[in-house]
Amino acid sequence: MFSVRRSQRLSNKERIQIQLEESESQEEKTYSQKVTKRTTKSNVSRQNIKKARVKKTDLISESVEEEDKLSNNSAQPKQENKNLLLPPEKDKKVSHKTMPSIKSLESVTPLLLRNFTAKKLVGAHVSAAKGVYNSIYNAHQIGGQAFALFLKSQRKWNSPEYTEEQISTFHKALKNFTYSSNQILPHGSYLVNLGNPDGDKRDLSYKAFLDDLKRCEQLGLKLYNFHPGSTIGKCTSAESIHFIADGINKAHQETKSVVCVLENMAGSGNVIGSKFEELRSIIDLVKDKARVGVCLDTCHAFAAGYDLRTKETYKQVMDEFEKVVGFKYLRGLHLNDSKTELGSKKDRHELIGKGYIGLDAFKFIMNDVRLDGIPMVLETPFSGDAGYAQEIELLYSLVEK
Numbered sequence: 001m002f003s004v005r006r007s008q009r010l011s012n013k014e015r016i017q018i019q020l021e022e023s024e025s026q027e028e029k030t031y032s033q034k035v036t037k038r039t040t041k042s043n044v045s046r047q048n049i050k051k052a053r054v055k056k057t058d059l060i061s062e063s064v065e066e067e068d069k070l071s072n073n074s075a076q077p078k079q080e081n082k083n084l085l086l087p088p089e090k091d092k093k094v095s096h097k098t099m100p101s102i103k104s105l106e107s108v109t110p111l112l113l114r115n116f117t118a119k120k121l122v123g124a125h126v127s128a129a130k131g132v133y134n135s136i137y138n139a140h141q142i143g144g145q146a147f148a149l150f151l152k153s154q155r156k157w158n159s160p161e162y163t164e165e166q167i168s169t170f171h172k173a174l175k176n177f178t179y180s181s182n183q184i185l186p187h188g189s190y191l192v193n194l195g196n197p198d199g200d201k202r203d204l205s206y207k208a209f210l211d212d213l214k215r216c217e218q219l220g221l222k223l224y225n226f227h228p229g230s231t232i233g234k235c236t237s238a239e240s241i242h243f244i245a246d247g248i249n250k251a252h253q254e255t256k257s258v259v260c261v262l263e264n265m266a267g268s269g270n271v272i273g274s275k276f277e278e279l280r281s282i283i284d285l286v287k288d289k290a291r292v293g294v295c296l297d298t299c300h301a302f303a304a305g306y307d308l309r310t311k312e313t314y315k316q317v318m319d320e321f322e323k324v325v326g327f328k329y330l331r332g333l334h335l336n337d338s339k340t341e342l343g344s345k346k347d348r349h350e351l352i353g354k355g356y357i358g359l360d361a362f363k364f365i366m367n368d369v370r371l372d373g374i375p376m377v378l379e380t381p382f383s384g385d386a387g388y389a390q391e392i393e394l395l396y397s398l399v400e401k
């Protein structure tokens with residue numbers, strides 16, 4: 001739906017980029033649906049979710065007005081922004097107008113207590129609407145020990161730079177909520193295609209890519225997850241892989257520390273990265289191997305034919321990953337069930353345990369020591385914040401003592 005509206009506004013030159021986006025657009029669609037579904041009033045039972053009062057913190061000093069001014073993220077609808085800043089139903093007496101933004105956390109009850117001692121860092125892709133630092137609060141609220149965010153609007157090539165104040169607020173928020181950079185896996189723009197054979201379009205993508213990497217460094221984030229790219233049917237996979245690696249190499253020279261984390265894809269159309277071998281080929285061409293990594297999306301892997309459903313097949317897939325890519329490159333996971341069958345090549349996320357992958361696969365994941373200490377991010381549809389809290393709790397419940 002978004003794509004159609006967007007393409008009406010775009011020039012012909014930009015439409016090619018949109019084609020790529022559409023080929024992997026489900027993620028964005030589910031994300032959009034998800035955010036529009038979010039309301040302050042959750043109908044999800046919170047029976048099993050522990051409640052905790054958050055200690056008073058002097059986190060953020062800006063007023064709501066100042067925050068509006070600082071906001072540069074227009075990716076989510078305004079309506080949702082308000083909701084995310086409101087306390088849960090219980091504290092509804094505090095209206096949005098009088099609620100001094102996220103600085104008065106003494107009035108906030110998280111939906112789920114964070115499991116600070118867990119070896120698995122489970123969280124979700126949260127909103128960064130109305131200021132990038134709000135992602136930290138949103139992650140904490142759902143009991144996330146990890147989280148993903150968009151660094152800027154996903155539907156625009158250019159976004160305003162962060163202000164000094166936004167950056168320092170982000171740093172303060174990280175400290176107050178005790179998140180470190182290894183728990184955070186920002187997600188790149190869907191518009192970007194480093195593998196595009198058209199030089200002009202590739203340049204445009206590269207600039208947006210580099211801009212995101214610089215934002216990571218401003219915020220003190222070390223990981224950056226992105227979709228490798230697409231041939232758009234106009235060059236070979238090998239050529240596209242070279243373009244992608246070139247982009248990463250160039251970006252490494254223009255940045256200091258951020259790690260470029262390649263996401264495995266579902267395998268539709270001309271998209272690069274659905275096979276472990278393709279990810280390996282990109283890594284092989286990257287000069288600074290310490291600054292390249294991989295993020296495994298369970299839904300994408302399953303759609304691409306990697307069967308995670310039984311103990312035996314899970315082991316086979318992970319052994320193959322180790323052989324072809326290597327766990328030392330694994331820097332994150334996207335935890336999603338799949339609405340479509342094994343090898344469907346379709347990118348259709350489903351709630352954990354409700355899709356074709358099933359809960360067992362997530363049990364294997366939650367008990368695989370090779371996956372300790374890396375961000376594991378839910379991108380499941382229709383959950384809303386309360387839903388995410390439940391899914392996070394569900395995943396942790398799968399850990400065998």
Ligand SMILES: [Zn+2]
Nearest residue numbers: 027300347349
């Ligand atoms: Zn996806």
Ligand SMILES: [Zn+2]
Nearest residue numbers: 027187227263
């Ligand atoms: Zn993705």
